[in-house]
Amino acid sequence: MKANFSPSGSQPHFESIWSCYGVSQNSLIAYRASILANFKAGKALPAHFTGMRERQFEEYFEQCRKELDYVTCLQLLSAIEAILRLDFLGRVNKLRPNSKIDQAFRDIFEVKTFKVNLEEDILDKWKEYKPACVNEIGTLKQILRFRNWLAHGRYWQPRFPKYAPLQVYTIGKNLLDCLQILNGT
Amino acid sequence: MTLHEFLRQKKSLSEARNDDKLYWKAKQHQWLSAVKDLYGDIQKWLQSSIKQGVVTVKTTPKIITEPYLGSYEVEKLEIQVGEETVSIDPQGVELANVLGEVMIYGQAGQAKLWLMPAHHTDENKNVWCLVSLFANVSDIMDSLANLRKGVKKTFPVLDRNSFAKILMSIMQPNIDES
Numbered sequence: 486m487k488a489n490f491s492p493s494g495s496q497p498h499f500e501s502i503w504s505c506y507g508v509s510q511n512s513l514i515a516y517r518a519s520i521l522a523n524f525k526a527g528k529a530l531p532a533h534f535t536g537m538r539e540r541q542f543e544e545y546f547e548q549c550r551k552e553l554d555y556v557t558c559l560q561l562l563s564a565i566e567a568i569l570r571l572d573f574l575g576r577v578n579k580l581r582p583n584s585k586i587d588q589a590f591r592d593i594f595e596v597k598t599f600k601v602n603l604e605e606d607i608l609d610k611w612k613e614y615k616p617a618c619v620n621e622i623g624t625l626k627q628i629l630r631f632r633n634w635l636a637h638g639r640y641w642q643p644r645f646p647k648y649a650p651l652q653v654y655t656i657g658k659n660l661l662d663c664l665q666i667l668n669g670t
Numbered sequence: 671m672t673l674h675e676f677l678r679q680k681k682s683l684s685e686a687r688n689d690d691k692l693y694w695k696a697k698q699h700q701w702l703s704a705v706k707d708l709y710g711d712i713q714k715w716l717q718s719s720i721k722q723g724v725v726t727v728k729t730t731p732k733i734i735t736e737p738y739l740g741s742y743e744v745e746k747l748e749i750q751v752g753e754e755t756v757s758i759d760p761q762g763v764e765l766a767n768v769l770g771e772v773m774i775y776g777q778a779g780q781a782k783l784w785l786m787p788a789h790h791t792d793e794n795k796n797v798w799c800l801v802s803l804f805a806n807v808s809d810i811m812d813s814l815a816n817l818r819k820g821v822k823k824t825f826p827v828l829d830r831n832s833f834a835k836i837l838m839s840i841m842q843p844n845i846d847e848s
Contacts, residue, residue: 524766525690525738526686526689526690526693527690527693527694527697529767530766530767532767534766534767535766535767535768536765536766536767536768536771536784536801537765537766538762538764538765538766539737539764542766
């Protein structure tokens, strides 16, 4: 059974997210510096900052930095999921002869159709057919708990490590390189 | 960079720092004078209660420390009514877009006043405005939250009536126990 599916083309692009993160981070640093310099020189600031003191600017920008980091981590992880799922559907539809993973994916799709589970169906199958990538897959599976925490509003105390964008980017890139999946750039 | 450029840059940085210092000093001077005027207005508004011995007012010294101005002394104004004290407590001048801040603390709440520059108000002079009022019992007003959300808002100017409202909101309500 083929997957009757047309991609939206709206999925986040892994490398673009990483590049935008760098630009956003630098912009935030430059904006913070300009706000502090203007404040020190007694110049008017945007209304948003009215009544703030210097230490409050620091707190505010630190909060912005943390949010940027969280948003970037979530976007990177959702981009990885989209890449893995699109790759899965591509294999279901193209089914290259002699590709065991393509056949395994098609077998899963026959049963589950679009309700395939990223961890149990896609990542665990990759683990089985590409044992050289066991570590990379395992690391991504660990980080998915962090992804769920981000995606569901971070309202509970996490009992797992939090990751920085660079760690998420590295983990994702290592996995995609190991599986030899194009990362959508 | 040549030595001349290096020295010229050093001089202009030093001049800029001096300009910054002058700016904060001027702002501090303006604010201290406005605080003095505020205390004068408050005593005028309370005049009849003071004359009749219902209320007493006194000032006590307070040290404020701010990043650019360092430490300096101001006076707090305390309004005593029976066992209850209301403090008019200056907070400083190193705030963005406003000329200075004073808090009013009562036993049932607190209010924040900013000295707003003339160009931010409908008045043609700097005025004390009520920015927020947090009372345990009734009123909660926070114009600051609206301002930061981008809602254009003129803060209520502090006058005899709004001062009376503040006091009645932040002091304990009168309960007749007889």
